[in-house]
Amino acid sequence: MAGLPQMLDKARRAILRKGVAVQDADDLVQEAFLRVEAFERTQTVKSPEALLIRTAVNLSFDMARRRKVAPFVDMGDDAGTARDHTPLPDEILRGQERLQRAAQGLERLPEKTRRILLSRRLDGKSFKEIAAAEGMTVAAVEKQVARATLELTKWMEAW
Structure with a gap:
């Protein structure tokens, strides 16, 4: 097997x-190299050299795709300065109104x-856990979540 400098040179070429x-x-x-090294910590690699070259080539393809979408990034005059990502007041107001609308949509749903839906989306419970707690089949819970999601989506779109 080639030494590390030779492997890196082959990948570069x-x-x-x-x-x-x-x-x-x-x-x-x-x-x-960093990605291959991290991968090798958990997996057995037959040819580190081949993996390094393939990874480098794939990264070059990814870079080319990104450059097609955004060929350059204009940093502007304030490059290097910290930006404030705090939402503007009108964005906060729109977010609050949207949240209020969603709460109204939730209130329109039947209690069960x-x-x-809240057990699934907010509490992160599995369909199986919810089915056991509600005395339902997993398929019935999946349908309830799907219907509720669809109804809420329509409710929000109508706004």
Whole structure:
């Protein structure tokens, strides 16, 4: 098996052949190496070299796809400064109104349906757990959740 420098060089050459810019090649190879190293901690790898090269090539494809969608990112004049991600007052108001509308939609649901939906969505209970608690079949609980979700979606869209 080749040594680490030779493996990294092969991966670098492979992605350069795929059209990766020279200034990006080392970063991609490093990212690929870190991913392969993390993967090897939990899995047995027959050919680390092949996995490293494949990972680097896949990362280069991912980078190319991202650049097609967003070929450049304009950092603007305030690059490097912290941005405030606090929502604007009108966004807060719209969010509160939307939440109030959703609460009204929940109130319109039958008690049992509302209880089942909230158990699933808020409490994170499985269909099986809810079925046991409600004395229903799993399929019946799934249908209740689906119907309630559909009804709430229509309620919110009508707003």
